[in-house]
Amino acid sequence: MTRPQGAGPPGPAMSGPPAEKPRSFGPSIKRLLRLLLGHRLVMWTVFASTVVSVVLMAIAPRVLGHATDLVFNGFIGSTLPSGITKDQAVAGMRERGDDTFADMVSSMDVVPGVGVDFSAVGQVLLIVALLYVCSSFLSWVAGYLINVVVVRTVRLLRARVEDKIHRLPLRYYDAQARGDLLSRVTNDLDNLSQSLQQTISQFLNSVLMVFALLVMMIWISPLLALIAILTVPFAFIATAQIAKRSKPHFMAQWSSTGALNAQVEEAFTGHELVKVFGRQQQVEATFDERNQKLYESSWRAQFISGIIMPTVMFLGNLNYVAVAVVGGLRVASGSLSLGEVQAFIQYSRQFTQPLTQIGSMFNLMQSGVASAERIFDVLDADEETPDPSSPESPADGNGRIEFDDVSFRYVDDKPLIENLSLVAEPGHMVAIVGPTGAGKTTLVNLIMRFYDVDSGTIRVDGVDSRRMTRDDLRERTGMVLQDSWLFGGTIFENIAYGDPTASREEVIEAAELSHVDHFVRTLPDGYDTLLDEEGGGVSAGERQLITIARAFLAKPTILILDEATSSVDTRTELLIQQAMAALRTDRTSFVIAHRLSTVRDADVIVVMEDGHIVEQGTHDELLATQGAYCRLYNSQFAGPVEDEPVAP
Template identity: 65%
Template sequence: MSTPTKPRQDAETAQAARGMATARRGGPPWAGMGQPAEKASDFGPSARRLMGLLRPERIGVVVVLVLGVVSVTLNVIGPKILGHATDLIFAGVIGRQLPAGQSADQAVAAARAAGDDTTAALIQAQGVVPGVGIDFRALGLVLLGVIALYLVAALFGYAQGWLLNGVVQRTIYRLRRDAEAKLNRLPLSYFDGQQRGEVLSRVTNDIDNVSTSLQQTMSQLITSLLTVVGVLVVMVLISPLLALIALVTVPLSLLMTRAIAQRSQGHFVAQWRHTGALNGQIEEAFTGHELVRVFGRRREVEQAFEAKNDDLYAASAGAQFVSGIIMPAMMFIGNLNYVAVAVVGGLRVASGAMSLGDVQAFVQYSRQFTQPLTQAASMANVLQSGVASAERVFALLDAPEQSPDPEVPAVRTERRGRVAFEHVSFSYRPDVPLIRDLSLVAEPGQTVAIVGPTGAGKTTLVNLIMRFYELDGGRITLDGVDTAAMTRADLRTGVGMVLQDTWLFGGTIHDNIAYGRPGATREQVLEAARATYVDRFVHSLPDGYETVIDEEASNVSAGEKQLITIARAFLADPALLILDEATSSVDTRTEVLVQRAMAALRSDRTSFVIAHRLSTIRDADLILVMEAGAIVEQGTHRELLAARGAYWRLYDAQFAGAAQE
């Protein structure tokens, strides 16, 4: 079955479906600019929902947390052990300067007698042994223990990062899968009101940004929070007074981070919104670059690009500047904390209340305490950017879906292709009625041609058969079964559709034709190609049927593309065939040949043919003339000409007028 991508709508129906967004897929590349910005969700709910995506990975997250706890615990113990090494060195240096044979108490008493209370306090606090130098054996064991400790901590940290990467990538895999599945469940009306570049930006750029943000922030935040808790416990054990001094800066840091983050969040939301808008504008301009040049609108497109690029620049610069203030502000607060700890710690050592090693360890802990806070604050801009992207992805995932298939679907017992419209009503918008109380029957084997002026609802009629849109009233039956009671897959199986807007994917010509019937043999593909005259031009290509069609299908002409799509429908061998201006891009001679092929294809099957060139549908069994969504005339070519009504006026405008000119 030919895949109905980019279905062409009539002007009036497209306007109704798209509202004020204009016909983006068929309109000029600069259409739809200046739309109102969408309102962003709150940071908190979006962040919680983003974290909720990790729920299937909760076992992995628990393991990551355990590994993080072990790694951080070992790293936290390190400075305390190094402080002991400092005490050994200091005690050895002081001990060698004291006379051998004295006891520590005698050395303290001698120092106090000399009026040197500071030295006495140091000797007493450091456990100095007079006359004994540095114990290098004990010092070596301590340093080897620290090296081993940090090595094991690094291994646990590496394992944590490796597991976390798997957790994040599997989460993003599911998010991409959900986004892809969501796109397949969205109604056609959703894409009518969205730029393709904007949708692509959500499922590519935004999801990639969510992945990067999760990878960076989760690793940093887990390590930072565990480090803060571990370091705080050890600092309280070493010196409650110095721990209190270090804690004074925490509320100040949190308040400052929150104030800056609130201001930058809006900038990040705007940044990714403008990124999507710019992608949409670029995609439209690139797709229609030939029309842009033909109509001399290059400067207008450039100005639109510059305006959107300026908006993105302003939003990005604002987001990075405001969020960039966090890091220097936190470093300033951390330095103030460092100075306070160093001064008070020095006084405590001088008074003998603390050992020099404990003060050294505490200075390291104060750095370890403020550094994760600074890192967490610096991650705020990454997290905000990720949440802003997540909001856009969630907006896609929350978009209203097409109605689900029935739980117990009706199944056709026969596939003859009888189509009946029974009092069908449809409108893209409730206030703009389009099709009202339409009834008709297409019998098996009949060719039903649909003609009428632009905007009459011709394409809408066949879109309703395919259930691209849901009816407002009445019903459509296929072989006596209500199409609304069938699954969409069952409905569309056995239906061949050839659109005026051809769609070919990147692959060989053989693969594009074989798309119409999965599992088709090469001989069946070649037979369909010969029947639809694809075989004639394929042999002029260097690689024949193995010629690879590039991304834009620019290496085959518009007429050749249409022939390939007709061959695809021919191969599907459908019971119901829908042709929407299917030969509009082929030359007259080829059109005659293709019409013969399609006449053979239409035998014993129902066909709906939409045509503006009335010469192509003279042999139709039934011609429907539509105006403003209603069938105003129906009959054969001869009957309608004899009636001298709407069809006669169309025919006269095409042929009699041309002859007179």
């Protein structure tokens, strides 16, 4: 439906949403985790698979180090003379003054004169291979299951957003740029899905791997473990500081994306007007400006967050050098075997790898959480006031509408409708006329409960409309807007939207009453002609006739026509008025019109100015008073209006 003419809050127009200030990510992360934990059994399976996978991955280097020891011990044993014991060989080394080599051999499991036992080495390598295969399989299982959970969670989130959109009041849409809202429910949801898929499994695996590797390193050598751990605080501090500086830019990135989408959507839907008024350069300049803002925020976000990974890698390389030097000295002194140092160095490299992965994931995590916050903003928006728990429904469906001292305003400090009282009797046509911004469309919006009155009461057949459910109220009401809305489908389906249970004969009858049938018959596919969302293939007037046929098919108790014949020619308008006269029997009709020729036969003409009813009566009665209606009428049919009203 259209925004109230000149009365509602300012629409978003070409301006995007205000830049969003970064908020704490903690609550959003907890909220996401609660959504994921809705699949508890699968998540526990993921956790168990990841734990076992990490444990197997952590054990493998230690076992592989044993194979290195077997090879190295065999090589050293083959260099020693056979026929003596290890103690005799060590003693001979000390006598020659080779104490360092003697210390190393004394700590090794060697047999002088015996070389490498390749059979034992092969068995160890087979065990290592099995460990890696099992670990990789369990990691794949965890990754597959987490993707299933993420897809289901995003599907649930998307469904909640869809449900939420239908529960939001019209006031919310008035304050939102349509392109930005579309960006939230499409781009942000897709970005959140990708971020979760790429980070959750890897993050869990990385955290568990850090702890598992830490245990293994302490087991091998507490001294080397201490050296390796020294880099962790620096890595976390660097990551936290860099992430803190990149977070605002990620928020700006997605805010700019929404603003750019809003501008593109408006430019595309209004491209004809853009060309007519020669505003291509201005539109392009606006696009370039917002595109540049998006580029700058995206570049800053990615550049700053991209520093995390090289920083962590640099600290990891420093740690690697320190471990290699100290480990070599420990082997030379006989405190550690070569296999243990090899395993430790491997653990050291693996230890920095998950830290590096965690650092590199921060940009994805921040981007995903920024999108989540924008989605949660929609989910947390104030909804329409709920329907009453014990609703009432009019016993008679004649369509009597009564406004009793109704007041309403869109903005608190700007009154629009004040103390308005009006009665529309069944079977009567009530025409609402007045200058732009007088509150005409607002009046019918209040009938439909698109907005609730601030004070006073609107009664439908004697029942306060706020005591009825919105579905009950709107099922009794048919509405045709100035801006015709059609969906992608056939002409038949668009008309049948008014009553999905109607037969084909009833649809065609409604089309004949609204003078749709005669032009549909000229189309090659007739009622099966496909229309796109813009109603391509039919003219603006024909689109409006289709929407009128839709309202005719619904056979509503209350019929609202908001400039519904503005796009049709005068002859067709006359025919539609005749059809509506038949349709109005025992029904109440509200007609908003600027073209006063359409309301001459109205039972009551209500003239509104500044939210007040200044006149009401029949066409002849209002002309006789020479008041506001007379001035409007003369402005259309008697030439320009002068300072003093001219009698007809």
